[in-house]
Amino acid sequence: MVRITDEQIEQWRRDGYVLIPNFLSKEETEAARNGVFEWFSPSWDDYVAAGRKIDKPGVLAFPWDNSGLNKAVLHDDLIDVAERILGTKDIHLRLVRLDEAHLGIKYAGNPSNNSLPDVFHQDWGNNTIGPHHPEDFCSPAFFYCxxxxxxxxxxxxxxxxxxxxxxxxxxxxICPGGSLCIYSTWTWHASSEFEAKEGHRPTMWLGFNRNDRMWEGGRFFTIKATGTRDGWLRAIGEATPRQRELLFLPAVDDEKWTDEMIDGMFKRYGKHGFDPEPYRQAKAKREAQTNGKH
Known part of the structure; x- marks a missing residue:
C-alpha cells in the first residue's frame, strides 16, 4: 500500500513541503525513538536525572547499531515516495546537511541545541555543488518527528x-510522534523557541538524490566516514536487496554479483542477516537466459 498520495506529492511541489502525520507505525516510532535514547542522546527524564548532561555515545550519523533507527532511514514507503518524486528508481540516500542521515534533539532549557530559533534558511547551500535553481525539484529532503x-x-x-x-x-x-515532513533543499525553514518547561523533541533528517546528479548530496560515505562499524554491519546485513542499492551496492540482477562477490558479502555480513539467495537466484536466471540465446 502506498501511504503517500499523489495529491500529497503535488502539495509538496506547490508549497515546498507537506506533513504526513503518523507515517511510522507506533511500533516503528517507538523503536526509532528508543534508538535515539540509546545511541545519541537521552530522554528528558534521563537527561534531568543526569544533571542535564548527555551521558550517551552521541552517535549522530547513519548507520547505527540499532535496527529501529536504520529501518526508519531505509523505510520502503520512504524509498517509494522518493522514487516517485525523482522519477526514477536509480537513486541513492543523500547525505543531508551535516553530510549524512542524522539525528537531532532539543530539550527544555536548552533551546539552541545547534540551531537557533527563527533563523530561516535553505539547505541547498551545503547539499549541492551545483547551481542555485530552486525551480528544480530534484532534491527532496525529509525529517521525522x-x-x-x-x-x-x-x-x-x-x-x-x-x-x-x-x-x-x-x-x-505540532504533530504526533512518527510524523514525516517532506520538504525541499530550497524550502525556507527554521526551528522555533522551546518555551515549554519540560520535554524533548527528537528528530531524524535525511534525503535522496538521482544517481545522474551525483553533484547533489554532501559526500559519499564508507564505514570510515559515518556511523559505526557495527552499525554498518547491521544496516547492510538487515537491508533488502533494493535497500542496499540506496547505499550504492549493485541491483540484485546486476552482473557484478558474481559467485565471488556473493560469497564475500555473505562471509562479511551473513551473521548480521545478509541472505545470499536472492543474488544467487538472479545470477542463475541471468545465466539461463544467456545460455538460451546460444
Missing part, C-alpha cells in the same frame, strides 16, 4: 514557496 511535538516544544516551522521567510508566514509542525 520521533515523539509528539506539542505547542512550545520548538516545533520546526516551514514557509510556503513564494512567501517571505519569517515567523508570520511559517507553519509550525
Amino acid at each position: 520521533l515523539d509528539d511535538v506539542k505547542p512550545g516544544m520548538a516545533p520546526v516551522q516551514m514557509v510556503k514557496n513564494g512567501l517571505e521567510p519569517n515567523p508570520k508566514n511559517a507553519e509550525k509542525f
Whole structure:
C-alpha cells in the first residue's frame, strides 16, 4: 500500500513541503525513538536525572547499531515516495546537511541545541555543488518527528514557496510522534523557541538524490566516514536487496554479483542477516537466459 498520495506529492511541489502525520507505525516510532535514547542522546527524564548532561555515545550519523533507527532511514514507503518524486528508481540516500542521515534533539532549557530559533534558511547551500535553481525539484529532503511535538516544544516551522521567510508566514509542525515532513533543499525553514518547561523533541533528517546528479548530496560515505562499524554491519546485513542499492551496492540482477562477490558479502555480513539467495537466484536466471540465446 502506498501511504503517500499523489495529491500529497503535488502539495509538496506547490508549497515546498507537506506533513504526513503518523507515517511510522507506533511500533516503528517507538523503536526509532528508543534508538535515539540509546545511541545519541537521552530522554528528558534521563537527561534531568543526569544533571542535564548527555551521558550517551552521541552517535549522530547513519548507520547505527540499532535496527529501529536504520529501518526508519531505509523505510520502503520512504524509498517509494522518493522514487516517485525523482522519477526514477536509480537513486541513492543523500547525505543531508551535516553530510549524512542524522539525528537531532532539543530539550527544555536548552533551546539552541545547534540551531537557533527563527533563523530561516535553505539547505541547498551545503547539499549541492551545483547551481542555485530552486525551480528544480530534484532534491527532496525529509525529517521525522520521533515523539509528539506539542505547542512550545520548538516545533520546526516551514514557509510556503513564494512567501517571505519569517515567523508570520511559517507553519509550525505540532504533530504526533512518527510524523514525516517532506520538504525541499530550497524550502525556507527554521526551528522555533522551546518555551515549554519540560520535554524533548527528537528528530531524524535525511534525503535522496538521482544517481545522474551525483553533484547533489554532501559526500559519499564508507564505514570510515559515518556511523559505526557495527552499525554498518547491521544496516547492510538487515537491508533488502533494493535497500542496499540506496547505499550504492549493485541491483540484485546486476552482473557484478558474481559467485565471488556473493560469497564475500555473505562471509562479511551473513551473521548480521545478509541472505545470499536472492543474488544467487538472479545470477542463475541471468545465466539461463544467456545460455538460451546460444
